[in-house]
Amino acid sequence: xxxxxxxxxxxxxxxxxxxxxxxxxxxxxxxxxxxxxxxxxxxxxxxxxxxxxxxxxxxxxxxxxxxxxxxxxxxxxxxxxxxxxxxxxxxxxxxxxxxxxxxxxxxxxxxxxxxxxxxxxxxxxxxxxxxxxxxxxxxxxxxxxxxxxxxxxxxxxxxxxxxxxxxxxxxxxxxxxxxxxxxxxxxxxxxxxxxxxxxxxxxxxxxxxxxxx
Numbered sequence: 001x002x003x004x005x006x007x008x009x010x011x012x013x014x015x016x017x018x019x020x021x022x023x024x025x026x027x028x029x030x031x032x033x034x035x036x037x038x039x040x041x042x043x044x045x046x047x048x049x050x051x052x053x054x055x056x057x058x059x060x061x062x063x064x065x066x067x068x069x070x071x072x073x074x075x076x077x078x079x080x081x082x083x084x085x086x087x088x089x090x091x092x093x094x095x096x097x098x099x100x101x102x103x104x105x106x107x108x109x110x111x112x113x114x115x116x117x118x119x120x121x122x123x124x125x126x127x128x129x130x131x132x133x134x135x136x137x138x139x140x141x142x143x144x145x146x147x148x149x150x151x152x153x154x155x156x157x158x159x160x161x162x163x164x165x166x167x168x169x170x171x172x173x174x175x176x177x178x179x180x181x182x183x184x185x186x187x188x189x190x191x192x193x194x195x196x197x198x199x200x201x202x203x204x205x206x207x208x209x210x211x212x213x
Contacts, residue, residue: 001054001055001056001057001089001163001166001167001170002053002054002055002056003052003053003054003167003170003171003174004052004053004054005050005051005052005171005174005175005178006051006052006053006140007050007051008048008049008050008051008178008179009047009048009049009050012048012050012145012178012179012182013033013048013179013180013181013182014029015047015048016033016044016045016047016048016145016181016182017029017030017032017033017181019044019047020032020033020035020036020044021033023036023041023044030181033181037185042146042149043146045144045145045146045149045182046144046145046146046147047144048144048145048179048182049142049143049144049145050142050143050144050145050148050175050178051140051141051142052140052141052142052143052171052174053138053139053140054138054139054140054141054167055136055138056087056089056136056138057089057136057137057138057139057163057167058088058089058133058134058135058136058137058163059131059133059134059135059136059137060089060133060134060163061089061161061163061164061167062075062137062139063133064161064164065141065164065167068143068147068150068151070143070144070146070147070150071141071142071143071147072141072142072143073139073140073141074139074140074141075137075138075139076137076138076139078124078125078128078131078135078137079124079125079128080124080125081124082118082124083111083114083124083128083131083135084115086111086135086136087136088107088111088132088134088135088136089134089135089136089163090103090104090134091162091163092162107132107134110130110131110132111131111135113130114127114128114130114131117130145175145179145182145183148171148175148183148186149182149183149186151168151171152168152171152172152183152186152187152188153186153187153188153189154188155167155168156168156169156172156187156188156191157188157189157190157201158188158190158201159199159201172186172187
């Protein structure tokens with residue numbers, strides 16, 4: 001998977017500081033922003049948006065990603081784009097197991113079957129019904145800073161599925177490099193305080209531990 005921060009609101013932190021200052025008629029935007037975040041008034045963060053290009057994400061992870069509805073998605077079409085010559089996404093648990101060779105053979109057979117159907121005149125929009133969730137795709141996604149913080153809270157957690165956690169970690173790193181004021185206290189519950197999960201993983205992540213595992 002490759003993640004690129006394509007575009008973002010210029011002076012994103014300053015824009016949100018100004019928004020917070022307007023709300024409280026303050027002349028100190030940074031202090032107003034910190035007060036707003038501590039109070040849970042995060043609407044001021046919606047004025048900053050970030051756009052990412054994501055390639056090589058599986059359709060399985062895409063289904064999880066698009067559950068975050070306060071975002072905009074443009075995804076490569078399987079209806080109009082013929083899929084060929086791709087590297088399927090394979091979890092490490094399968095790669096390291098006795099099923100790896102069999103799984104790889106099965107996926108190769110399915111993709112070859114897809115190609116044969118398309119070559120025979122079956123529309124790609126119909127042939128795609130046989131495709132596995134391991135098929136990668138590309139997309140462009142835009143989220144505002146408030147939704148990104150919510151996304152990191154859920155998806156940087158150790159209990160999140162590994163592929164979307166990898167995506168969230170990389171997005172978090174890019175956001176921190178770009179607008180640290182907006183994200184310095186972001187991350188999973190165990191970093192921000194008490195674990196919100198009903199069943200904790202028992203291995204809380206530490207501040208700055210965003211290694212994209």
